Amino acid sequence: MKPPPFAYHRPDTAEEAVQLLTEYGPDARVLAGGQSLLPLLNRRLVRPIALVDVARLAALRGTGRQDGALRVGALTTHAALERTADPHVRDGLPVLPETARLIGHLPVRVRGTVGGSLAHADPAAEWCLLAVLLDADLDVLGPEGQRTIPAAEFFTGAHRTALAPGDLLTGVRFPRPAATAAVAEYGPQRGSLPLVAAGAEIVLGPDGRIAATRIALGGVEDRPVRSGTAEQALLGGVPEPRLLDHAARLAAKDLDPRADHRAPAGYRRDLARTLTGRTLAASLARSTARLQEATAP
Amino acid sequence: MTTPIPLELSANGAAHTLAVDPRRSLADVLRRDLGLTGTTVGCETGVCGSCTVLVNGEPVRSCLMLAAQADGTAVETVESLAENDPTSGRLNPLQRSFKENFALQCGFCTPGFLMLGTALLRKEPTADRARITECVAANLCRCTGYAAIVDAVEAATRTGDAFGPEDQEQEGADA
Numbered sequence: 001m002k003p004p005p006f007a008y009h010r011p012d013t014a015e016e017a018v019q020l021l022t023e024y025g026p027d028a029r030v031l032a033g034g035q036s037l038l039p040l041l042n043r044r045l046v047r048p049i050a051l052v053d054v055a056r057l058a059a060l061r062g063t064g065r066q067d068g069a070l071r072v073g074a075l076t077t078h079a080a081l082e083r084t085a086d087p088h089v090r091d092g093l094p095v096l097p098e099t100a101r102l103i104g105h106l107p108v109r110v111r112g113t114v115g116g117s118l119a120h121a122d123p124a125a126e127w128c129l130l131a132v133l134l135d136a137d138l139d140v141l142g143p144e145g146q147r148t149i150p151a152a153e154f155f156t157g158a159h160r161t162a163l164a165p166g167d168l169l170t171g172v173r174f175p176r177p178a179a180t181a182a183v184a185e186y187g188p189q190r191g192s193l194p195l196v197a198a199g200a201e202i203v204l205g206p207d208g209r210i211a212a213t214r215i216a217l218g219g220v221e222d223r224p225v226r227s228g229t230a231e232q233a234l235l236g237g238v239p240e241p242r243l244l245d246h247a248a249r250l251a252a253k254d255l256d257p258r259a260d261h262r263a264p265a266g267y268r269r270d271l272a273r274t275l276t277g278r279t280l281a282a283s284l285a286r287s288t289a290r291l292q293e294a295t296a297p
Numbered sequence: 298m299t300t301p302i303p304l305e306l307s308a309n310g311a312a313h314t315l316a317v318d319p320r321r322s323l324a325d326v327l328r329r330d331l332g333l334t335g336t337t338v339g340c341e342t343g344v345c346g347s348c349t350v351l352v353n354g355e356p357v358r359s360c361l362m363l364a365a366q367a368d369g370t371a372v373e374t375v376e377s378l379a380e381n382d383p384t385s386g387r388l389n390p391l392q393r394s395f396k397e398n399f400a401l402q403c404g405f406c407t408p409g410f411l412m413l414g415t416a417l418l419r420k421e422p423t424a425d426r427a428r429i430t431e432c433v434a435a436n437l438c439r440c441t442g443y444a445a446i447v448d449a450v451e452a453a454t455r456t457g458d459a460f461g462p463e464d465q466e467q468e469g470a471d472a
């Protein structure tokens with residue numbers, strides 16, 4: 001099908017975009033890469049009266065350091081992160097390019113943007129998972145000016161966010177390097193959104209015990225969730241397979257999985273356990289390698 | 298409510314200045330306004346990939362791009378392939394390879410696969426079978442079962458041919 005008619009604007013500044021979004025109110029949509037919005041428009045599942053195409057806002061594109069954090073502009077494409085040469089990303093957050101590769105197929109990654117994916121807030125989307133896992137801050141320009149929303153408060157449900165009419169997501173900041181973080185996901189078809197995705201970070205102390213850890217799961221509930229109990233269980237422990245397995249079991253047990261035509265709740269729970277185990281193992285391997293590097297003469 | 302949007306783009310090297318209804322897709326403008334009907338439109342929801350064209354050298358689903366978003370870009374469609382290779386008859390080496398390897402039956406998806414393959418071979422002229430499989434997984438073909446398509450692209454990696462503008466400007470590829 002073809003989209004219903006809409007007014008189209010292509011502002012040159014973020015302020016202009018926010019002004020347009022504010023004037024149109026809740027019936028306007030931001031158009032970034034269009035890889036989520038255009039399928040919805042073509043199927044007439046959404047009928048905005050206006051699209052505000054933000055492609056010309058060059059300041060929203062690309063990565064950079066900001067007060068020790070890594071800032072990813074909202075218009076940075078998945079492909080740009082996948083291919084990035086930015087050492088802050090490659091060394092500090094290698095999980096970003098690795099995750100970018102998991103998204104869709106190349107034609108989607110070339111157009112689709114990090115900001116678009118975050119604002120679309122699909123419960124299984126990879127960037128939403130990483131934002132929650134790594135306690136990212138989301139920068140928003142609204143009618144009242146600039147503000148920051150922590151990832152834990154940004155996602156309010158399936159395809160629901162804390163963004164209000166008139167708001168433009170301008171970027172996401174990952175507050176610190178997380179060189180050992182890893183992501184694992186599973187779906188019946190590569191290139192589609194996964195059924196479940198798991199992210200984890202294990203940091204080993206000099207004594208070889210787990211000094212810090214994070215676990216988050218996407219696709220299971222209506223938004224990505226951290227797994228506090230499993231994190232607690234790991235903290236201070238000796239990273240043996242049995243402990244990791246125990247944590248993965250706890251992470252899965254804590255969940256209230258959704259059921260839909262793609263998978264029943266129990267299957268999502270099983271996936272959550274398996275994928276948490278895998279991603280913990282992957283992160284541990286990285287952390288061990290770093291520890292060995294650091295202690296090598 | 299929907300004022301036409303001015304649009305300047307190059308299609309297969311030819312510059313065009315148009316005014317388009319903002320809701321029209323790049324695919325529709327290529328087919329109807331520019332007469333480039335080689336690009337086929339399957340699902341219009343970004344699932345099948347048959348409408349894949351190159352925008353600034355990158356493969357893009359032209360049903361998931363408004364024509365207005367293509368302002369200032371260089372678009373390449375399947376029509377550009379044969380003409381780029383006038384010395385060897387109608388078809389370029391990738392197209393010939395599709396024919397020789399039986400990589401099409403009904404042919405509807407073929408333009409999309411050719412453009413995917415073109416983008417891959419330009420960036421990775423010696424792509425291996427795993428890379429090719431990963432690349433063509435973006436598009437659907439209901440006839441061939443894919444093996445022949447992978448064979449065709451793989452065979453094209455052995456011809457040593459170049460597949461188009463190597464130093465093409467990539468600006469704006471990152472939309």
